[in-house]
Amino acid sequence: MGNIRATFRSQCDNSHAMDARIPSSNNESPWLPFESRRRARDEKREAVLRTAVALFLEQGYHGATLNEVAKRLNITKPALYNYFRGKDEILYECWSIGNELVDDCIAETSAGGGSGLDKLRKLIVRYAELMTADYGKSLVRFDIHDLSEDNRKIVQTAKRRIDRAFRDYITDGVKDGSVKACDPKLAAFAIAGSLNWIGHWFQPDGELTGRAVAEEFAIRLTEGIAETTTQVTSTRKTTTRKAAAPAAQKADKPPRKGNASREETSEHHARTAADAAGQSKRARSRLR
Amino acid sequence: MGNIRATFRSQCDNSHAMDARIPSSNNESPWLPFESRRRARDEKREAVLRTAVALFLEQGYHGATLNEVAKRLNITKPALYNYFRGKDEILYECWSIGNELVDDCIAETSAGGGSGLDKLRKLIVRYAELMTADYGKSLVRFDIHDLSEDNRKIVQTAKRRIDRAFRDYITDGVKDGSVKACDPKLAAFAIAGSLNWIGHWFQPDGELTGRAVAEEFAIRLTEGIAETTTQVTSTRKTTTRKAAAPAAQKADKPPRKGNASREETSEHHARTAADAAGQSKRARSRLR
DNA sequence: CCCGTATATTACCCATGGGTAAGAAATAGT
DNA sequence: ACTATTTCTTACCCATGGGTAATATACGGG
Numbered sequence: 001m002g003n004i005r006a007t008f009r010s011q012c013d014n015s016h017a018m019d020a021r022i023p024s025s026n027n028e029s030p031w032l033p034f035e036s037r038r039r040a041r042d043e044k045r046e047a048v049l050r051t052a053v054a055l056f057l058e059q060g061y062h063g064a065t066l067n068e069v070a071k072r073l074n075i076t077k078p079a080l081y082n083y084f085r086g087k088d089e090i091l092y093e094c095w096s097i098g099n100e101l102v103d104d105c106i107a108e109t110s111a112g113g114g115s116g117l118d119k120l121r122k123l124i125v126r127y128a129e130l131m132t133a134d135y136g137k138s139l140v141r142f143d144i145h146d147l148s149e150d151n152r153k154i155v156q157t158a159k160r161r162i163d164r165a166f167r168d169y170i171t172d173g174v175k176d177g178s179v180k181a182c183d184p185k186l187a188a189f190a191i192a193g194s195l196n197w198i199g200h201w202f203q204p205d206g207e208l209t210g211r212a213v214a215e216e217f218a219i220r221l222t223e224g225i226a227e228t229t230t231q232v233t234s235t236r237k238t239t240t241r242k243a244a245a246p247a248a249q250k251a252d253k254p255p256r257k258g259n260a261s262r263e264e265t266s267e268h269h270a271r272t273a274a275d276a277a278g279q280s281k282r283a284r285s286r287l288r
Numbered sequence: 289m290g291n292i293r294a295t296f297r298s299q300c301d302n303s304h305a306m307d308a309r310i311p312s313s314n315n316e317s318p319w320l321p322f323e324s325r326r327r328a329r330d331e332k333r334e335a336v337l338r339t340a341v342a343l344f345l346e347q348g349y350h351g352a353t354l355n356e357v358a359k360r361l362n363i364t365k366p367a368l369y370n371y372f373r374g375k376d377e378i379l380y381e382c383w384s385i386g387n388e389l390v391d392d393c394i395a396e397t398s399a400g401g402g403s404g405l406d407k408l409r410k411l412i413v414r415y416a417e418l419m420t421a422d423y424g425k426s427l428v429r430f431d432i433h434d435l436s437e438d439n440r441k442i443v444q445t446a447k448r449r450i451d452r453a454f455r456d457y458i459t460d461g462v463k464d465g466s467v468k469a470c471d472p473k474l475a476a477f478a479i480a481g482s483l484n485w486i487g488h489w490f491q492p493d494g495e496l497t498g499r500a501v502a503e504e505f506a507i508r509l510t511e512g513i514a515e516t517t518t519q520v521t522s523t524r525k526t527t528t529r530k531a532a533a534p535a536a537q538k539a540d541k542p543p544r545k546g547n548a549s550r551e552e553t554s555e556h557h558a559r560t561a562a563d564a565a566g567q568s569k570r571a572r573s574r575l576r
Numbered sequence: 577c578c579c580g581t582a583t584a585t586t587a588c589c590c591a592t593g594g595g596t597a598a599g600a601a602a603t604a605g606t
Numbered sequence: 607a608c609t610a611t612t613t614c615t616t617a618c619c620c621a622t623g624g625g626t627a628a629t630a631t632a633c634g635g636g
Contacts, residue, residue: 031614041612060433062350065593078596079614087594143431145348186496186504189489190482197481216474224511319584329582353623366626367584375624 053094098135116173131198132210140199386423404461419486420498
């Protein structure tokens with residue numbers, strides 16, 4: 001679920017006045033131009049990431065400099081090194097947040113129950129919407145070669161896990177009769193490809209909302225493999241309602257142990273070994 | 289790391305005219321280790337591009353150095369500047385070749401005739417197969433930010449043109465009854481996304497051939513929008529012209545507005561102003 | 577053979593930008 | 607207030623790798 005990382009509380013919530021100087025306009029940096037500081041460390045860390053991911057997407061990882069990132073935050077480059085070991089770690093962390101968001105999607109979807117097709121569509125909707133936002137885009141726009149060796153491995157592992165989710169839902173669907181017989185591998189590739197591509201073309205200021213794209217894609221991408229012809233209104237077809245079994249736990253993620261097949265995956269993503277353990281809390285303030 | 293070794297061997301075994309010696313093993317570089325030269329200029333130019341595109345894909349554009357490119361060709365870095373102005377131009381040329389291949393696909397497909405659906409499928413097959421090879425991959429793996437300003441514009445223009453082809457075929461299909469009513473823009477995005485993604489996951493040494501993927505995708509990606517339920521064997525026809533009454537609105541969630549001017553495109557690609565004229569012959573040996 | 581041109585080599589330049597060192601400014605604790 | 611700690615700044619380092627200059631080698635033609 002949207003854990004703490006959704007800390008969008010404005011930095012103008014200054015209860016006891018004092019430094020009530022509102023930054024000239026925007027809602028970004030917690031660093032007022034070199035004066036009153038003192039805001040939670042994690043909050044600053046996230047501000048760095050927000051700025052970095054936006055800049056990386058805007059100018060490319062190599063086109064964006066740390067000086068520019070710092071400048072947008074009203075600080076200087078070395079200050080960034082209080083929160084990150086280097087540029088590539090910033091890149092990785094951006095990616096990691098996106099990956100956690102995806103993990104949450106998968107967890108929710110798996111917990112939600114329903115037929116294979118139902119789950120597939122739910123995942124598509126959520127995943128697609130992620131791809132319209134910065135952290136989601138980072139999953140598909142950043143180059144794996146720019147990561148450290150270790151992080152690259154993590155990313156590749158996560159790729160496989162996400163691909164696995166798509167394939168599993170499809171396989172489930174074939175079994176429960178909601179999905180036509182097909183090759184789960186290729187079908188997953190096709191679907192993931194369409195979704196990932198959103199991260200390349202979607203523009204927030206366009207005429208389409210992320211939500212609209214997501215819902216359209218949920219139908220479009222499953223039209224070909226859905227066993228029952230999809231009528232407009234019936235998103236919940238699945239005549240063979242498999243007794244909504246596992247509504248059980250809410251948003252807790254099953255460890256989802258990834259086996260190790262040496263196959264290609266339709267994804268790129270990962271997470272740290274740390275949070276690979278379980279919760280996708282964004283509370284790790286590791287460093288140094 | 290001096291290549292002293294290569295430099296001094298030139299005068300040892302000069303059996304003058306007998307430079308028919310086959311390089312130790314591979315089939316790559318026209319430059320035998322600094323001795324008999326004299327091969328067509330264009331051939332060398334293309335050898336540079338072949339090597340460069342492979343290396344860029346392998347290590348990333350920024351991870352690959354010109355020294356490494358040169359080394360693989362048995363030459364030194366400055367020699368590359370006889371054929372290209374700089375690294376970014378090499379990148380662009382790689383991209384450009386891929387783009388020309390796509391253009392050829394579109395040209396052939398358009399010339400072939402058939403229903404909108406037929407053309408769409410033909411394009412999918414050809415395009416998909418391109419995506420399994422190096423130059424095709426370069427279309428979707430290279431970052432537009434690494435290009436010069438001018439080349440970037442060319443690329444973006446070409447993106448739009450390719451996207452246009454997909455949309456046009458879909459629109460044609462809707463008109464001639466071979467394709468269900470749908471939003472051509474989103475449908476094109478979805479299809480192009482799946483196809484472009486091939487460039488990210490396909491491995492030539494995998495279990496699938498490019499051809500197999502291509503044909504599978506041609507069916508899979510059009511299953512949802514084909515008017516006639518596709519029997520695997522019937523790639524042609526459009527028999528049951530389901531009356532123009534096109535399945536009404538199937539999955540209408542969003543406003544579903546028509547087109548617009550300043551839209552996103554589902555592609556990235558381009559070509560030089562030169563060959564934008566017509567033929568995509570590979571004969572331009574421009575430089576300096 | 578000798579020269580001109582194309583092509584390649586060696587040796588070098590140098591801007592860029594990630595990263596570091598040392599110390600100042602702010603904060604928290606006592 | 608004094609000190610310890612964290613955070614941030616100024617001032618620098620320096621490796622990397624794209625790009626250039628000067629020069630050497632091969633070839634083709636006369």
